[in-house]
Every structure is written in structure tokens, then in C-alpha cells.
Amino acid sequence: MSAEVLECDLIVVGAGMAGMSAAGRAAENGARVVVIEKADHMGGSAIMSGGIFWTASSAEKMALYGGGDPVLGEAVRLHYPAAVAWLRKHDNVVSRAMKVLHGYGYQIDIVKHLDDCRDAVEKAGGNVVYETSVGQLLRGPLGSVVGVRADHIDGSVDVVAPATLLTTGGYQGDAELRARYIHENARDLLVRANPYSCGEGIALGVAVGAHMTDKNRGFYGHLMSKARVWGEERFFTMLAQYHSEYGLLFNEQGLRFCDESTGDHNNSYHTVFQSNARALLLWDRRVHERYATVSTIPGQPGIDKFAVAIEHGGEGAICPDLSALIRFADASGFDGSQLVETLKEYNANTIHAWETVDPARTESCRPLDKPEFYALIVRPAITYGFGGLSIDSNARVLDIHGAPIPGLLAAGGDAGDVYGVGYSGGLAVAMTLGMVAAGTAGW
Ligand SMILES: Cc1cc2nc3c(=O)[nH]c(=O)nc-3n(C[C@H](O)[C@H](O)[C@H](O)COP(=O)(O)OP(=O)(O)OC[C@H]3O[C@@H](n4cnc5c(N)ncnc54)[C@H](O)[C@@H]3O)c2cc1C
Numbered sequence: 001m002s003a004e005v006l007e008c009d010l011i012v013v014g015a016g017m018a019g020m021s022a023a024g025r026a027a028e029n030g031a032r033v034v035v036i037e038k039a040d041h042m043g044g045s046a047i048m049s050g051g052i053f054w055t056a057s058s059a060e061k062m063a064l065y066g067g068g069d070p071v072l073g074e075a076v077r078l079h080y081p082a083a084v085a086w087l088r089k090h091d092n093v094v095s096r097a098m099k100v101l102h103g104y105g106y107q108i109d110i111v112k113h114l115d116d117c118r119d120a121v122e123k124a125g126g127n128v129v130y131e132t133s134v135g136q137l138l139r140g141p142l143g144s145v146v147g148v149r150a151d152h153i154d155g156s157v158d159v160v161a162p163a164t165l166l167t168t169g170g171y172q173g174d175a176e177l178r179a180r181y182i183h184e185n186a187r188d189l190l191v192r193a194n195p196y197s198c199g200e201g202i203a204l205g206v207a208v209g210a211h212m213t214d215k216n217r218g219f220y221g222h223l224m225s226k227a228r229v230w231g232e233e234r235f236f237t238m239l240a241q242y243h244s245e246y247g248l249l250f251n252e253q254g255l256r257f258c259d260e261s262t263g264d265h266n267n268s269y270h271t272v273f274q275s276n277a278r279a280l281l282l283w284d285r286r287v288h289e290r291y292a293t294v295s296t297i298p299g300q301p302g303i304d305k306f307a308v309a310i311e312h313g314g315e316g317a318i319c320p321d322l323s324a325l326i327r328f329a330d331a332s333g334f335d336g337s338q339l340v341e342t343l344k345e346y347n348a349n350t351i352h353a354w355e356t357v358d359p360a361r362t363e364s365c366r367p368l369d370k371p372e373f374y375a376l377i378v379r380p381a382i383t384y385g386f387g388g389l390s391i392d393s394n395a396r397v398l399d400i401h402g403a404p405i406p407g408l409l410a411a412g413g414d415a416g417d418v419y420g421v422g423y424s425g426g427l428a429v430a431m432t433l434g435m436v437a438a439g440t441a442g443w
Pocket residue numbers: 013014015016017018019036037038039041042043044045046047048049050051052053054132133134167168169170192193194196197198200201236237383384411412413414425426427428430
């Protein structure tokens with residue numbers, strides 16, 4: 001039994017992008033907010049991020065590339081302008097508009113945004129508490145959620161409030177949950193995210209009757225070359241093969257298995273389902289010069305992705321011709337002859353029969369025929385899974401019958417089905433739905 005009871009206006013579980021944005025927004029509007037964070041610092045994956053705050057440029061593009069629940073995708077897009085306006089008010093938009101994949105966005109000062117939110121919480125009489133976990137949600141009449149039991153090394157405290165928001169960032173840090181919700185192959189996925197998001201927010205919700213969107217196997221991640229050591233944050237972008245959309249991917253059988261042109265994050269998803277959850281990524285000299293040595297962020301210096309991958313333990317080869325490609329593929333456990341057959345057929349079809357290219361290429365459909373050829377073995381790394389708690393467009397958590405659970409909200413990676421097989425920005429999902437949650441809580 002806890003001895004102490006603390007009252008506030010809003011409880012936020014998880015001090016990352018969604019949680020701090022909700023807390024800061026509510027606090028600026030006068031709420032006393034208690035934010036409970038498991039780690040000894042705030043920021044989660046957000047402070048590791050590139051801070052590119054972007055979303056799809058139209059509802060059609062959100063549907064095509066986000067691929068989740070259209071109502072939630074649209075909620076993100078519709079609230080994006082208000083989020084940008086708030087960031088601007090605090091001088092946290094630090095670039096001009098830029099094209100990002102199938103949308104547009106801005107570079108933001110993510111660290112300052114999080115600091116501003118924490119300052120607002122403290123100014124309004126609230127607190128961000130660290131190294132604290134939430135053991136259970138407290139129930140009121142008619143199944144409502146009225147607070148949380150927070151456990152710290154110094155003891156437990158019951159915190160009560162009219163609204164509790166779950167923003168623990170998703171389940172990607174837990175191997176068992178990755179295997180359950182994505183695929184058995186996902187058990188061994190590299191994790192390209194904060195190590196604390198292990199599905200506890202989702203479990204808290206499910207324990208009070210929430211519905212988990214467990215059919216959604218999608219996730220956001222990137223293809224990585226092999227690294228001698230993994231886990232260091234700097235590898236998260238350095239070894240990511242963002243340019244895979246301009247190359248081709250082959251499985252161990254030497255066959256293409258997805259539409260590579262829709263983006264590296266989609267390619268990561270499709271690679272999980274291949275044998276040994278790996279692929280051979282191939283590109284030619286044209287792609288190398290134009291995309292594999294150029295930064296994805298305008299104005300930033302590019303790095304030679306192949307050279308850096310090899311320097312850090314990646315398995316790859318620069319092949320002067322197709323015979324060398326066969327030799328490298330065979331030596332790496334891929335069917336080299338089949339792979340080159342597939343490549344030749346693809347190249348011929350892009351010129352004479354593009355309509356027969358299978359899998360089709362939604363975007364660029366150009367041959368890879370300019371030697372030398374760059375071949376790199378890649379594996380997916382996960383940033384967060386798209387399965388999570390069912391919410392409505394007001395960020396209210398829904399039970400298994402589709403009815404809101406009074407007092408319970410979720411945003412960011414804890415919210416399910418915002419995307420399906422696709423991705424249109426993680427920071428925007430977290431911040432917009434966090435702001436929506438603050439509004440639903442009355443702030
Ligand atoms: C390297 C990298 C680059 C990225 N770049 C971009 C980018 O440029 N643009 C973009 O849009 N997105 C980017 N992302 C994705 C983006 O950072 C995430 O989608 C976003 O931060 C998710 O927000 P969130 O609030 O759901 O989770 P997080 O920001 O991860 O916050 C979750 C918080 O909850 C805490 N927590 C976990 N469990 C508990 C618990 N049981 N109790 C209390 N607290 C808990 C965690 O410690 C963490 O602080 C990037 C991610 C990475 C890793």
C-alpha cells in the first residue's frame with residue numbers, strides 16, 4: 001500500500017516527444033502536470049533523432065505511404081500546422097521548409113523544445129520525475145482510470161488526476177513482443193531507438209481493458225550494414241542505408257521481394273520476412289554518386305555510405321562486373337547466379353517492358369547498369385512498431401468494443417495504427433497526438 005497520494009491535473013507516463021509535448025502544452029495552459037519517466041533523463045528516442053519535423057503533403061500521400069488508419073493519419077496532418085506554430089512561437093523551427101520523402105518539414109531544435117516543455121511543467125507547479133516506473137493504473141467507478149501507482153526506489157506514490165496519458169514510446173525494446181507483433185525473425189532485430197520503450201505503456205492499457213492493434217505488423221526502421229559493435233547512437237544514422245530506395249534488394253534465393261522505391265523504412269519492413277532477416281542491397285555507380293554519398297538532409301555534408309559501412313565491419317564488395325557480383329553473393333550465402341539473372345531481367349524490363357517489372361516500382365524505375373556495382377549485406381533495425389493501443393482521433397484509448405476508457409489517453413509510439421506499412425514522420429505523430437491528448441484532457 002502506498003502511504004502518499006499526490007493530486008494533479010494530468011499524469012503523463014513517459015517523457016519523450018509525445019509526453020513532453022502534451023505536458024508542456026497542458027502546463028502552458030495552466031495545468032499541473034506530473035510526468036513519470038523510467039530513465040534518468042527525458043527525451044527518449046526524440047533526443048537521438050535528426051529533429052526533422054515533417055509529415056505527408058496530402059491526405060492521398062498519407063494514405064499511400066502512411067498506410068494506417070486514415071482517421072489517425074488525417075489527425076496528424078490536420079494538427080501539424082498548430083504544432084509548427086507552437087514550435088515557432090518558442091523559436092524552435094530552425095530551417096526553411098524542406099522536402100522530406102513524400103512530404104515536407106523543418107529542422108527543429110528538439111533539445112530546446114523538450115527543455116521548454118519541462119520548464120513550462122515546472123513553472124505551472126508540476127514535476128518531471130525520473131527513474132520511476134508505473135506499476136499499475138488506478139481504477140475508479142465504471143472502469144475509469146483515475147491515476148497511477150508510481151514506484152521509485154524510495155517508495156510508491158499514488159498519483160491521481162482526471163486524465164492519464166500513456167506515452168512510453170512503444171514496444172520495440174522487447175524481443176518477445178517484437179516476435180509476437182511483427183514476426184519470429186524480429187526477435188533478433190537491431191534496435192535503433194532508446195532502450196527503455198519495452199511495451200509497458202501498452203501493457204498498462206491492456207490491463208484495464210484497452211484494445212491492442214495486434215494485427216499491425218508494421219514498424220519504422222532502416223536497413224543497416226553489419227557493425228562490429230552495435231548500440232552506439234552514432235551508428236543509427238551513420239550505418240543506415242537511406243539510399244536503398246534507388247537500389248535493388250535481393251533475398252538469399254537471389255530474388256527481389258519488394259518495391260524498393262517506396263523508401264528505406266518500407267524496405268526494412270519487407271526484409272524482416274526474408275530468410276535470416278537479411279538482404280543483399282545492390283546499387284551501381286550512378287546511384288552511388290547521386291544518392292549513396294549525398295546527405296538526405298539538404299545542406300549537410302554527405303558521407304560515402306559504402307566506405308563507412310565497410311570501415312565499421314559491414315560485409316560488402318565493389319564489383320567491377322557481374323561475375324564479381326556472383327562470386328561475392330555466393331560467398332555471402334546468396335544465390336549469385338539467380339541474383340544476376342534477376343538483375344538482368346529487371347534491367348531489360350525497365351527499358352522495354354516497365355509494366356512487367358515485378359515487384360513493381362512505384363517511384364523510380366531505372367536500370368542498374370553502370371559498373372562498378374556496390375553490394376552490401378543489410379539487416380533491418382527497428383525504431384518503433386506501429387501496433388499499439390487503439391485510440392480515436394481525440395487520443396482516447398478504446399476498449400475491445402471500441403468505446404473510450406474514461407480518463408485514459410495515449411499518443412506517440414504507444415498509439416496503434418497511425419501507420420500501417422509505411423511512415424510519414426515519427427516526431428509529428430508524437431507531438432500532434434500529444435497536443436491533441438492535452439486538449440482532450442481539457443488543456
Ligand atoms: C536515430 C533516430 C533518428 C530519428 N529521426 C527522426 C526524424 O528526423 N524525424 C522524425 O519525425 N522522427 C525521427 N525519429 C523517430 C522519433 O524520434 C520517434 O518516432 C519519436 O521520438 C517517438 O516519440 P514517443 O514520445 O512516442 O517516444 P520517445 O520519444 O522514445 O519517448 C518515450 C519515453 O518513454 C520512456 N519510457 C519508456 N517506458 C517507460 C515506462 N514504463 N515508464 C515511464 N517512462 C517510460 C522512455 O524512456 C522515453 O523517454 C528518429 C528516431 C531515431 C532513433
